[in-house]
Amino acid sequence: MTTPLQRQTLSGQVLLPSGELTPARLEFDRQISTILPDSTAPTHRLILPGFIDTHVHGGGGADAMDGPQAVRTLARFHASHGTTTLLPTTITNPWENVLAALRGIRQVMDQGGVPGGADIVGAHLEGPFISPGRLGAQPPNTLEPTPERIAEVLALNVVRAVTIAPELPGALDASFAMARAGVRIGVGHTRADAETVTDFLNALNAAGATTCATHLFNAMGGIEGRVPGPPASLMADAHTYLEVILDNIHVHPTSFRLACTASRRVMLITDAMRAAGLGDGISELGGQRVIVKDGQAHLESGSLAGSLLTMDVALKNAVKAGISLEKASRMLSEIPARSVGLSDRGMLEPGLRADLVVLDHDLNVLDVYVGGKKINVSPGTP
Numbered sequence: 542m543t544t545p546l547q548r549q550t551l552s553g554q555v556l557l558p559s560g561e562l563t564p565a566r567l568e569f570d571r572q573i574s575t576i577l578p579d580s581t582a583p584t585h586r587l588i589l590p591g592f593i594d595t596h597v598h599g600g601g602g603a604d605a606m607d608g609p610q611a612v613r614t615l616a617r618f619h620a621s622h623g624t625t626t627l628l629p630t631t632i633t634n635p636w637e638n639v640l641a642a643l644r645g646i647r648q649v650m651d652q653g654g655v656p657g658g659a660d661i662v663g664a665h666l667e668g669p670f671i672s673p674g675r676l677g678a679q680p681p682n683t684l685e686p687t688p689e690r691i692a693e694v695l696a697l698n699v700v701r702a703v704t705i706a707p708e709l710p711g712a713l714d715a716s717f718a719m720a721r722a723g724v725r726i727g728v729g730h731t732r733a734d735a736e737t738v739t740d741f742l743n744a745l746n747a748a749g750a751t752t753c754a755t756h757l758f759n760a761m762g763g764i765e766g767r768v769p770g771p772p773a774s775l776m777a778d779a780h781t782y783l784e785v786i787l788d789n790i791h792v793h794p795t796s797f798r799l800a801c802t803a804s805r806r807v808m809l810i811t812d813a814m815r816a817a818g819l820g821d822g823i824s825e826l827g828g829q830r831v832i833v834k835d836g837q838a839h840l841e842s843g844s845l846a847g848s849l850l851t852m853d854v855a856l857k858n859a860v861k862a863g864i865s866l867e868k869a870s871r872m873l874s875e876i877p878a879r880s881v882g883l884s885d886r887g888m889l890e891p892g893l894r895a896d897l898v899v900l901d902h903d904l905n906v907l908d909v910y911v912g913g914k915k916i917n918v919s920p921g922t923p
């Protein structure tokens with residue numbers, strides 16, 4: 542299957558793991574072989590590690606629930622916006638539909654991934670193990686995380702991240718079982734209070750699990766001085782990764798900056814739905830009608846229905862919010878890589894995968910390489 546890739550070179554302002562942006566020449570095939578100083582490198586061209594999106598439902602008209610072909614479409618669409626690794630994310634649905642979607646994602650991985658698309662390293666199971674009282678845009682098909690269901694999921698060997706509401710019966714045992722299988726445990730779509738969330742995180746962290754906030758601030762209670770709510774518990778825990786949908790609709794830039802001040806584990810996600818990249822019109826999420834207008838997606842009830850965000854725009858929004866390019870890049874690459882146990886990517890370093898995003902000075906995507914292969918970034922090619 543694997544044909545050797547020709548050695549390639551790219552020159553520009555290269556973002557090193559130290560945070561330094563330096564004129565350099567990158568040599569790579571599937572992996573980066575060397576990074577050499579290059580005083581002639583173009584100053585207008587930035588080379589960053591590829592973006593890693595651990596929470597993305599769809600894009601370019603496709604949704605992870607639709608099966609393998611849709612998974613390929615969304616992987617190509619997001620790659621054209623700089624995403625080189627992603628976790629297709631399922632939505633709460635009748636159990637058989639969820640399992641079928643997970644099998645579809647596994648099938649794409651087993652067939653060697655997506656030519657011209659982002660690398661798929663597993664699925665994010667978002668629902669059905671969530672609170673019926675904090676659905677957000679999820680359909681009301683919630684279930685309890687029974688040992689039988691967890692065993693069914695783990696047998697598919699595809700889930701790398703899960704969202705779970707800690708207050709559900711069996712949530713902690715289910716989380717232990719999934720964490721033992723290497724799954725990142727995300728707290729989200731929850732009505733729990735701060736104490737319940739803190740106890741849940743402490744128990745999991747003590748057992749060596751990787752914990753996370755599923756779209757911090759969304760589908761959970763808010764923060765008040767005397768009633769801290771889940772966001773405070775999640776931000777106060779130094780071990781917990783924090784997903785943020787930085788489209789300036791789901792989260793206010795000031796709330797984002799608060800999270801960045803509180804924690805070194807903020808990471809950006811899109812939570813994008815199928816209408817990302819398609820413009821205004823009628824769309825669909827989990828079998829529900831979605832109205833897309835003026836860059837926002839809503840259910841008929843008025844709830845936000847996922848986002849239309851892409852990772853390149855998330856990077857721009859982070860920089861606009863006052864975060865340095867170096868720090869913002871970490872939130873899109875290194876930190877999400879660590880959150881799902883990927884040590885072969887997330888930074889530009891010899892020996893790591895050649896997952897690269899080339900940007901102009903305004904942070905527009907010029908070129909993208911996935912495992913050293915250049916992909917098509919022309920507009921209108923989802």
Ligand SMILES: [Zn+2]
Binds near residue numbers: 596630667
């Ligand atoms: Zn989601």
